[in-house]
Amino acid sequence: MEAQKLSFFLLLLFSAALPPPSLISAKELCNFNDKKVLFQIMEGFGTDFGWKVNSFYIRYDPDLKSTIPSVIANLPYQEILEFHKLPNLVGTIPESITKLKHLSFLWIWWTNVTGFSDFISKIPSLTYINLSFNNLTGTIPPSLSVLDNVNYVDLSRNKLTGPIPESFGSFKLGSNFYLIQSHNELSGSIPESLTKLTLQNFNVSFNKLCGQIPQGGSLQLNNTEYEYLHNECLCGSPLPACK
Numbered sequence: 001m002e003a004q005k006l007s008f009f010l011l012l013l014f015s016a017a018l019p020p021p022s023l024i025s026a027k028e029l030c031n032f033n034d035k036k037v038l039f040q041i042m043e044g045f046g047t048d049f050g051w052k053v054n055s056f057y058i059r060y061d062p063d064l065k066s067t068i069p070s071v072i073a074n075l076p077y078q079e080i081l082e083f084h085k086l087p088n089l090v091g092t093i094p095e096s097i098t099k100l101k102h103l104s105f106l107w108i109w110w111t112n113v114t115g116f117s118d119f120i121s122k123i124p125s126l127t128y129i130n131l132s133f134n135n136l137t138g139t140i141p142p143s144l145s146v147l148d149n150v151n152y153v154d155l156s157r158n159k160l161t162g163p164i165p166e167s168f169g170s171f172k173l174g175s176n177f178y179l180i181q182s183h184n185e186l187s188g189s190i191p192e193s194l195t196k197l198t199l200q201n202f203n204v205s206f207n208k209l210c211g212q213i214p215q216g217g218s219l220q221l222n223n224t225e226y227e228y229l230h231n232e233c234l235c236g237s238p239l240p241a242c243k
Contacts, residue, residue: 054102055080067091068113073099079125082107089113098122109133109154116160118143126150132180133157140181142167152178156203160184164204169193176200182207182227190214190234203227212236 053075058064065088072081073096081103083089092115093108103123110133118141120129126147132154139162140155151173164181169191171177178201179194186207194202195217202223210233213219225238235242 052077054078055082057082057084058086059084061085062087064088065090068094068108070094070096073097076100076102078103080105080107083109083111083113085110087112093117093120095119101125104128104149106130116141116158120144121146124148128152130154131158136160139163140165140186144168145170148172151176154178154180155184156180156182158184160186162186163188164191164194164209166191166193169196171197179203187232190219195219199223204231206230208232209234212242213239 054077056072056075056078057080059082062085064086067090068083072094076099078100079102081097081100082105084107087110089111091113093113095117097103097106098119100123103125105128106120106123106126107128107130109130113131113134114137116131116136116138120126121141121143124147127149129144129150129152133156136155136158138160140160142165144150144153145165145167150171160181161184164186168179170193175198177197177199179197179199180201180203182203183206186204186209188209189211190204190209190213192214195214197217199218199222202219205227206229209228209231213228213234213236215237220237223238228234228239
């Protein structure tokens with residue numbers, strides 16, 4: 001597809017290093033006038049700083065029909081990777097993104113991406129994971145909790161099955177944590193371990209969960225019954241008492 005049909009924005013940062021060869025092909029996709037201005041800026045500073053791509057976005061393009069290419073990992077300085085409102089983006093998330101050692105924000109939402117793998121836990125720099133409004137299937141990888149810097153996980157509006165991992169109570173940044181898993185097909189009970197987290201937002205509504213909601217922590221403090229509604233047989237505060 002021609003470059004002008006990809007509604008993406010590359011945020012270019014200058015550094016003292018010359019661009020790695022892996023970035024040359026991406027550079028050639030820049031709008032001609034934009035690229036010209038970038039070189040003018042470097043000339044204005046009086047030296048050749050080189051450049052890095054630290055953010056990659058593709059948004060709001062219903063005509064884009066593709067999978068996420070594995071070569072996305074050839075932009076090694078990315079801190080933000082976002083695919084949004086791309087109804088014809090299909091396939092799985094490529095494992096190659098584990099090469100992105102600086103990646104902090106992973107936003108893949110409102111697409112038709114499928115599958116879910118635990119290799120995301122191999123990106124220790126992640127702080128924010130939003131994989132909502134996709135077609136993700138399978139169980140939630142317990143290994144996500146090894147990500148020491150994460151404090152936001154949104155897996156809502158998918159087709160995920162199985163239990164909420166007990167390990168989720170061990171997220172290191174458990175203060176002001178966002179854990180959103182609504183509108184899936186999750187089953188089992190809510191793990192007692194989640195009482196260890198200080199949850200700013202917790203939502204498991206519209207699933208198949210059952211049993212008593214663990215008491216303590218912030219499972220009641222910062223949540224209303226709305227965050228637990230439309231499950232199979234959840235009970236206990238903030239829902240009606242168990243019988």
